[in-house]
Structure formats: C-alpha cells, structure tokens
Amino acid sequence: MRLALVSISFLFVITSGGGAEALHERVDALIAAKIGKETFSATADDAEFLRRVWLDFDGGIPSATEARAFLDDKSAGKREALIAKLIAAPQFAIRMADAFNVMLMERRGDNAEWRAWLVESFKSNKPWDAMVREMLAPDFLSEQQRGAGYFITRRLEKVGQQDTDYPGLTRDVGRMFLGVDLQCCQCHRHLSVDDYAQQDFSGLFTVYQNLKLQPADAKHKTAWVSEGLIPARYEFASVLTGKKKDTAPRVPFGKEITVPALAGDDAWLVKPDRKTKEIGTPKFSALREIAQQLPSPEHALFAKNIANRMWWMMTGRGLVEPLDLHHSKNPATHPELLDLLAKEFTAHHFDLRWLITELARTAVYARSSALPEGVTRQPQELCLTARERHLTCDQKLRAFLTATGELQRVTANAKPDVKDDAKKYSLADFEKAFASAFANPPKEAELRVNPSLRSALLLRNGDLIHWALQPRAGNLIERVSKLTSTDVMADDLYLSILTRLPDAEEKRVLAAWIEKRASNNSAALADFAWALLSSTEFFVNH
Amino acid sequence: MSDAVAKPKPAEPKQIAEVKTTRQITAARFSPNGAILAAVGFDSAVWRWRLEENELKALPAIAGHRGWASALAFHSHQSWLLTGDSWGALRCQTFAEDAPKTLWQHETAHEGWLRQIAVSPDGKHIATVGRDGFVRVWSAAEGKLVAEHKTAEDLYAVTFTPDGSAIVFGDMRGPIEAFDFSAKKSIRVLDAAALYILDRLQDLGGLRTLLFIDGGKTLAASGTTPLDGATPQSIPTILFFDYATGKLARTFKHGAPKDGFIHDLVAHPDGHLMAVTSGSPGNGMLMLLRSDEAEPFHVNTKMANCHAVALHPDGKRFVVTSTNRDSNGNGRRLTKDGDYANNSSPLHLFESGAPTS
Amino acid sequence: MASLCTPRDHTFSRRAFLGGAMGALGGLVSPAVAEALRQKEKQVLFVWLDGGISQLESWDPKPGTEFGGPFRAIPTSVKGTHVSELMPRLAKQMHRLCVVRSLCTKDNAHSSGVDRIQRGDPLNRGVPYPHFGSAVAKILGPTASNLPPYVWIKPGTGGFKSEDAGFLGPKYGSLAFGDGKAPENLLRHPALTADEDEARNELRAMLDKHYAARRAPRNVEANASVFDMARELMKKADIFDTSKLPARDVERYGRHELGQHMLIARRMLEAGVRFVKVTSYGWDTHGDNFNAHAGMVPKFDQAFAAMLEDLAATGLLEHTLVICLSEFGRTPRINGHVGRDHFPEAWSLAMSGCGIHQGAVVGATNDKGTLVKDAGYDIGALFHTWYRALGIDPGKVEFDNAGQPLPIAHEEMQAIKEALA
Secondary structure, eight states: OHHHHHHHHHHHHHHSGGGOOOHHHHHHHHHHTTOTTOOOOOBOOHHHHHHHHHHHHTSSOOOHHHHHHHHHOOOTTHHHHHHHHHHHSHHHHHHHHHHHHHHHHTTSOOOHHHHHHHHHHHHTTOOHHHHHHHHHSOOTTOTTTGGGGHHHHHHHSOOTTSOOOHHHHHHHHHHHHHSBOOGGGSSSSOSSOTTOOHHHHHHHHHHHTTEEEEOOOSSOSSOEEEEOOOOSOEEEEOTTTOOEEEEOSBOTTSOBOOOOOOOGGGGEEEOOBTTTTBOOEESSOHHHHHHHHSSSTTSHHHHHHHHHHHHHHHHSSOSSSSTTBOBTTBOOSSHHHHHHHHHHHHHTTTOHHHHHHHHHTSHHHHBOSSOOTTOOOOOGGGOOSOOOBOOOHHHHHHHHHHHHTOHHHHHHOSSOOTTSGGGSOOHHHHHHHHHHHHSOOTTSOOOSOOOOHHHHHHHHHOHHHHHHTSOOTTSHHHHHHTOSSHHHHHHHHHHHHHSSOOOHHHHHHHHHHHHHTTTOHHHHHHHHHHHHHTSHHHHSBO | OOOSSOOOEEOOOEEEEEEOOSSOEEEEEEOTTSSEEEEEESSSOEEEEEEETTEEEEEEEEOOOOSOEEEEEEOSSSSOEEEEETTSOEEEEOOSSSSOOEEEEETTSSSSOEEEEEEOTTSSEEEEEETTSEEEEEETTTOOEEEEEEOSSOEEEEEEOTTSSEEEEEETTSEEEEEETTTTEEEEEEEOGGGEEEETTEEEEOOOEEEEEGGGTEEEEEEEEEEETTTTEEEEEEEEEETTTTEEEEEEEOSOGGGOEEEEEEEOTTSOEEEEEEOSTTOEEEEEEOTTOSSOSEEEOOSSSOOEEEEOTTSSEEEEEOOOSSOOOSSOOBOTTSOBOOOOOOEEEEEOOOEEO | OOOOSSOTTHHHHHGGGGOSOOOOSOEESOHHHHHHHHHTOOEEEEEEETTOOOGGGTTSOOTTSTTOOSOOEEEOSSTTOEEETTOHHHHHTGGGOEEEEEEOOSOOOHHHHHHHHHHTOOOOOSSOOOOHHHHHHHHHOOOTTOOOSEEEEESSOOEEEGGGGGGGOGGGSEEEEETTOOOTTOSOOTTSOHHHHHHHHHHHHHHHHHHHTTSOTHHHHHHHHHHHHHHHHHHTGGGSOGGGSOHHHHHHHOSSHHHHHHHHHHHHHHHTOSEEEEEEOOOOOSSSHHHHHHHHHHHHHHHHHHHHHHHHHHTGGGGEEEEEEOSOEEEEEEOTTSOEEEETTSEEEEEEETTBOTTEEEOOBOTTSSSBSSSOBOHHHHHHHHHHHTTOOTTTOEEEETTEEEESSOTTOOOOGGGBO
C-alpha cells in the first residue's frame, strides 16, 4: 500500500509543473476519504462556477457580455484560465483587501491608509507572515507601512469614558492570528477549554498594556502607539483561586521572552523628556519581539489559523469552528487536511496567492451548491455540497451596480445633484446605504448569510434601489426594454443579474409578467429585475 | 505664577490623630469655640466628639432624627446646633452637654430630604433647602417660618450673603439664584450649568456647596463637572462667580474623572480655601488652594473618599472625614465573624504648621 | 480598570466549546401543543432596567435601618405593603402588581449577569439559550397580526439582534427599534402602488422557491421571513409616527426617553406584537446612587404606572404578561462614592397581567435587606412562573435543537406558586 502511495505522489510531482506538489488533489483525496456512504453533489455547471469565482476573486459579477463569452467558450481549460486571469487582475487586490478588512477589523471603522496598505499588500502578494509582522509592530514612520498600524490603533481608541481596551486588543491578536479566543483567561484559567491558561492571556497582555495611543503629529502622519519600559515579569492572580503567578512577555503557548535587565537611562534608546515632549523609545521592544515570534513556523497555530480562515473564505465553513477556537477538544473536521494545509502554506512561505489558487483548483471548491439527487438533509461538515456563502456588503454592492448597469455612472458622480436625475446618487451614497443595511454591527464577525429586516426594507422601499432600476442611458433597464422578444429579454436579465441563462419555465414567467403590464414595459422589467435582485440567489455566493 | 506680595504659604498640614467610627460620615463642623466636633452621615444619629488637647473623645450621639441626619450647621453666636434629616425634619438643640436639649423643631420643615442648612452671619436667620424644591428661611431663636420660595427643582445647596439679607441657593440642573427674602424678590440668577448633565434618564447634578469669599465679592460653587452617569465619571470643580454681575470669573478644575465631587469647601482665615473630594471608591483628596490660582498648592491623596472638612476656629487644626478602604464590592461581603460588612469614616485630625515666608 | 472577565458573548461561545455545528432552527416537540398555544394570543411586556435598579430605593425599602438610605417608605393600594417614596404612582397600582422580594441569583457581573437572567440560566447544555423573548417568539410565534413577534425598544442603535435567539437561530432574534424610531425605509416607495409592491414581492418569493428546489431551505426561509415581516411592519408604520401620539399620553408617560419608549411599546402591544421588550439604561449606580435614583425612579414610576393603567383600561392586561426587572439588585452597603454595588443575593422584581397573582408580595428579605428570609428564588424559577402564566407547561413543552431535546426552563426548579393567579 505504501509503495502505491509513493508512486502516486511521484506521478503528481511529474504531472504538475513548476515543482509544486499538487496540493489541490491531496485536499480532495482527504475530503473524499471521509464521506462514508454519503454522496457528493455534482460539479457546479459553468454558470454557477463563473459567478462564484468572480465574486470570490473580483468581488463583483461579470457583465452579461462577459458571462455569455465564458459560457460560449468551448475550450477545455477555461475555468483554470479564468481563475488565473481574475487573480492576476488589479481588482483581485481590492477584493482581498475588502475580505481581510471585514475579517480583521470587524466593522470597527474605515481608514484610507489601512485600506491602501491592504490593497498594496495583496497587489505585491506580500506573504502573510510579513503582513502580520507589519500589523503587530507597525512602522509608523514609513509611508508604505503605517496603514497597517490601524489594526492596533483603532482598538486602542478611547470610547467615551471607558478604559483603553487593552484586553480587547490582546484578545483580538489571539483570535485573528492564532485562532484562539483567550478572552475568558483574563482573570482566571479558561473554564471550558483546558488548553487555554491565564498565562497565555497575560503574557500577551503585558505587551499591549505597555502601549500608549498617541495622536498624529509632525513626525507621524497617523495616530500611532508608543511603547514604555516593560517589566520583566507581569504578575497576575486568578480571581477563582487567588494564587499569584507571574509571566514574562510571551506568545500564547510559547516560550517566555527574556526582558534584558536594563535600568534607568540605560533602558532607553531615546530618553523621554518632558520639556521637549519627547515620549521616548525603549531599547527593548516587546512589541517587536512578539511580532517577530508569533508569525513563524515555531507556532503551529499561526499557520493553522490562516489555513483554516482561508478554507472558511473559500468554502463557507472552517475546518475548525468557530474560527477562533482551536484547541485539543475542538478538533478539525478533517485534522489531516488542516495539518496538510498549514504545512504546505508554511513551506510556501505563507504565499496567500498560491494557497488561494490551489484551493480554487480543488473539486471541493468546484462543487455545486445544489444538493445531490434525492438528498434533503446531509451532515454539514463533510463538504459534500458547496455552501451558500455570505457576501460582504462591498460584494453585494458591486454585484448590484454591475447588474443594474449603474456602476460607471455612480462612480463618476462625485458630487450628487438631486435636480439632475443622472447625477442623483454617488458611489459613496450607495456604499453608505448598503453598509447600514447589510453590514453587521461593529465587533460582530460576519461569518454567515444573515438577511435582516433592514436589508429587506432597503430593497423594498429604498430610493436608490428604485433609482437604479429606472431606464437611463446605458443601464440594464434601458437596454433590455429596447429588446424585441421576451426570450431575449429573459436571457439578458438572467445573465446580467444571476450570471446564468434562464430555463424554459423562467422564460414563460417573464413573458406572462410582461404581458400583464403591457402598458409599461420598462416598469414591468424594473419590477422583474427587482425580484431577481432581491432573491436569495442574488445575495448569496453559491 | 508670582505676585507682588508674597502670599503666606502654610507648611504642609500633618496628621496628628485618627479616630475610627462605626458609621459613614458626610458632614462635620467644629463648634464656634472649637470644643465640640459634630457630624452626620448615612444614618439618623448626630455624632459628637469633644476635642481635648489633640484628642477627639466620643460623646453620646444625639438621637431623634429619622432616615439620614443629612445636614448640620452651628449657630454663629449662640451655643446652638441646627440639624436636619432626609425625612424633612429640622431641629435646633444645644450640643455641649451629654444630653442636649431641643429648643425647637419641625417634623416636616421640608417634604422629604432636607439637604443643607445655612446660618446667617448675623445669627438671626436659618435657611434650609431640600428635594421638595423649597428654600425656607426661619428665625434662628424660635424657628418661625419667615419666608419661603418655591423652585421647580431638587435644591442641593444654600448660603446667606454676608449682609444676611439674601439667600443664595442652587439646584441640580445648574441655576444658582440669589433671593432677597424680605422683599421676596429674586436678585439674579447665576449659571452653573457646567455642573450638570442629563445622561439618558439621569439628572446628574454636581453642585455641593456654596460659599462667599473675598468679603462677599465672589461666590464659590463647588462640586463637579460630570462627564458620564450611572457610575459617575466627573472632575472636581469650583466655579468662581463675580457676585455683583453674576458672571463666571474663573473655573477651577483639578483631577481625573475618577476623582469625583468636591463635597466640602471651607474658607481659611488666611485667605485660602480647603476642599475635599470623593470619587471612585478609594479616591479622595484634600486640596488647599487659592481662588485665583489654577493649581492647588497642596494636595493630599492618602485618604479615601473624603466628604467633609471641619476647620477648627484656631485656624491650625482641622478634621477631614474619609471612608475606609475597600468600601465597595459586588455581592455580599462578610466580616470575619460572618456579619454583613459595613463601612465607616475614619476621621483625620490635622495640624498646619506656621506659615513659611 | 480592565474589563470584567466574563463579557457579553461568553455564553454565546460556550456553545462551541464543544465544537461542532450549531443546531438548525430549533423546533417544538409537539406541533399540536404549539398550535393550541398559538390560538390564545397571549402577549408579553418585558421592562428591563439595565444596570440593576436598587431594590432599596424601589420595591423593598428599609427606611430608618442601617443600610436603608435617606428615603422614606409610603403605603400602597395594598394594605400593609410599602414601597419607596420615589414611586408614588406605582404605589397606587400595587393591587395590580405582584412583587417578588426574595430573588437570590448567582451572577454579580453585568456582562454575564444580563445574559444569565434574560436567558433563564438553565443547566448548562453547551448551547446558548434564547432570551425569554426569543423563546416566546418560537413557542407562541407571532400573533394573528403577523408582526415581528419579538420587538425591542431601546435607546441607541436598532436592528436585527440575532444573538438573542441563541440556538433557536437568527430568525427568532429581536427586532430592535433604536430610540424607538422606525427603521429606515419603512414607508413604501411613493412611485409604487400597493398592488405593484405586492405583485413584485410575490414574484420574488416564487423565484426564491424555484432556487431553493434543490438546496437546504435555511437561507430562502430567512429571506422570506424578513420580507414578510417588512410587509407587516410597513402596514403599521404609524406606530412610530410620534406626531400621531395624543399629547395627553405623551404628558402622562413623561417627556423623557423611558416615557416615550413605553408609549411606543403600548402601541406595539395594541397592534399585536407578541413580545415587547423595553430597555432603560443607566441604572448601575456605583456612585451617587441616591441622587441618581431620586431622579430616575420617578420617571420610571410615571411611565410604568401609566402603562399599567392603560393596559388595564383597554383589557389588554388580562392576556398580557408584564415583567419588570434588572440583572440584579444593589448592595445594602454604601460605598465611598455614595453608591451601591451589585447585589444578586437579595433583590426584587415586579410582575402583572395574565396568570399573575396581582396585589401579592412573594418572599421577603430580613430587616436590613442583607439576606432573603427563606431559600430565595433563582431566575429559573421565574422562567417557570412566566411560562405557566402564559399557559405553557414547561413539563410538556421542549425545544428541539436538531434532535437534541432541551427543556425550556431550568429542570430542577419550579414555578413560584404564590405568584401565580
């Protein structure tokens, strides 16, 4: 048996070019190994696949023309070519920046420098460990890197009279970069997870507690953080047992960091000076130490966490759920697979683009979201069927504006003008409305499809929705209302909005609908388009 | 900050005695001859000590009030002590003997909480304010109601003008009104709205004391600048008004949001002011300051939650009432004997040295 | 000071400490029972005074005692029962109220305490239990009005609060009206007629059905429910139109946040919302407790008394369960900030309405208010009591969390007999 496996992997090495192991095939093998007597769904058809990859890598949907071109294309490797094209396009970096912004900041606010840093990082395919280093020990004096500091600075902003949320920052560093939620370890050992100890929280907390948020000034173009002198040991006691312990600064579950014994003036690189308002820079930066150590192969959780999150991003469900609760009693649904992804990702120097491409080439990713024939219920964690996935409000907005043919117009409308119908709304107006209707409240992770009353009301009654569906030069309704047969109309509507062709039944429905409203074609079309745009099929990634 | 004439700066006051109590205390004053210290707090007793040498010897407490004995003032000339309680009663009694005599009293001088009592400098009148929104002036000798004035709000503080003809009182929302009680006319209204916020449902009023200084030219309104309600975050504040014009001349603010209220403010004969603060549990200050300086010239942060400062007529000694440490805590704290723990107010007797300069 | 160690979403994550998938939309074990319950159109008003109102300055005064504070007690419309002088109007409504003075619960922290109380603190089953409102929304569903069954009127932000629903799924979360305001986009777009609006929505529903033919129904159902609710809410848009509130009512309930919200709550109950929660924030008076309560309790007194009067006058009180509570009471001991701290060991709540023994006082605290006299009641007992008052038998009705049967209230506790009519 072993010999056979060796030869097979040898074959894989030969067939896949470029020297990289065929990760995607190994992934599929591990998934297939666990399904028992359940059945997979069929592979997604071209339309389903096309829409999915556009949303995932472009952040929007293709125009009707682009969709038709893909569907008509008969070449064998068109799916792979499409993936490659989308990932190579500039929009990919913007899409990834949006996804990571939602994941890392959880709607705490927006910041132009932060966005710019994210986009640039994805544009240059900066390795994930480098990105994390820049977030954890931001270089506030560098024009390229200072945006990364928003991860920390935003979380340290004072809210009303509440104390600076050092515990919140500590917790989020654990959650986002190691996949562990140490919140409950602040005051005592974790009550349900044996693996998490109070020391794991405290060793990190002592580092972040040592930071002070500073406003932008002559030298610093953004808010920044200064570091003080960190004590070698941080004392903590469990409120349950009262026992006192202490720890050095430490990456959770890692080795204690030795703080050099420097006293008095010796400890400062630049001494603080009250007269010159110099805040001072210590020689030893615990912040930098953590930033160096955490994103490394030494900490298995670092790679596991990102691998798990990317798996979630591509499939809608992490191998470990929740995404921030890795521990020995909460194993992955496919432990070997998670280990494999983590290992390979590390071996490839945390190259996100490589990982995403490999995951996009799996059969798992390419599966249809329609249930297999005759199946009504199935276990959720076996990846038998593609999950319907949540779309960020950015994705929803791009899709909506592309479908209605208004993307170019609103982007050009910098200054909205209520009197001129064509200039009534700007992109910013749409962004605001969609964010308020579709985004989660701050600090709530956006993980699942979650339609809300607000979104339903926006769709039903919102004026900008209505505006986008009025006939206007170059937009969907104007174009479709000029077409002559309802069949051709149906094709255009469905391709533009749902990125697929309508079936016979759907064409009949449209024809009947148009007939009923014979007096006003564009109004009837607007309402039909509205129904498509409000449907679940449009608002999820399936 | 230098002046043409060097101001006498007292040497740092030193604590010379500390007395434990069994209850919390929120107001304390020395009798005019300095022999007796009287105090009231979170229960109905009027506490007394006799000052002998530098020791405070406890006397029997005076009973008879209900709810909280919440206000007290010594008469300026006579050996009378005025006390009031949170059920509305007002009483005038002797105070030096073991069993003091009541001279006159009113069970419902106010409907509900009687918050502060003032004595006119000429000794003829008493003024009281309360939660019922009334300010009432009484004859000191007989307790006859001389005048009353209704306002819409809960009144927190009251004082007489130095010539005794008018009363000045402030409510929780900010207006401080000067009222000629014989002519029954309002003289002017000063704006202390800086001492108030509405946070959700809560009217958070920061005014605690009113005090005339500079021979009556300036009215000092002390309390706090509230920032946040529920568990209040507020910064100790004194507003100094030019009384004649009613304009705010200067604002004294010292401390952090945890430092809370200036609960008591007294004038020292040397011309400086003494203030005590109480904020979040554990936080308290004694501040010595001058009304025209931005920073206090002496701060003592060693006592927790100080509610009163009683200045001895000798100008050298004074008592600060504080609250014990660990006065707060969720849940049911028990003592070693298994009883429900209570709080108390350690009294700190200080002595200032001779002025240095 | 660092944040407390058991923050709000602690219980939410507890579900997943066991790992694995969250249950699908919970069901009821007996659909027949469910249907019978739905017929009776019971409603609930749940008034939440967030932060912990002081029982010593409200329902259980101890005037003139060591920890009693400055206020007096006043007689009520129930002979022998007194409340704080800060509640003169509720004192006149006492014959409609049932006050439980012997609450003794476990949690003295806000973040976890609020959740524990609102979710009934059942035995830990590894899943987050739903708020009482979500549970009632699930068990009884919307009334015939088809308005959202669980509505929350609160200061601050509004929106769909799915986390309230725990394992029941986001459909049973609360719909929050921030500052009592209607959600944006409530009114039908002026360019559409009612028919057009209805027609295109039906089309949408049909297209969704087509899509869902071979998919798990979860997302399509969620979508359908929000669009349907939107429709019902749109029909009742004038509930939020504060210009339509009679001036007399506005005066009676009080021109302040809580008064306004209570008035909107009454209109929601009249319109047929199954469960209305009203929250007032700011009761956590660790400092300046007495001045704070002196200002706040009368405002609550005014609004709540007006509500009781109106519910009684319209007959709604007969089939509306009314509950008023916080996450705990406040310590008898007064701290250095002249405040009271958290005190779950002995505190009070008040109830009225259907199934409740009105004019009764249940349980007592000792003279000083430091202990409950008997065993005291935990919140689980209250959940039992509330369900019974609504005609729901916790012995017969269960939740079904993807095959895992779960009790609707703490298994080891029972209803408080003296509190039930």
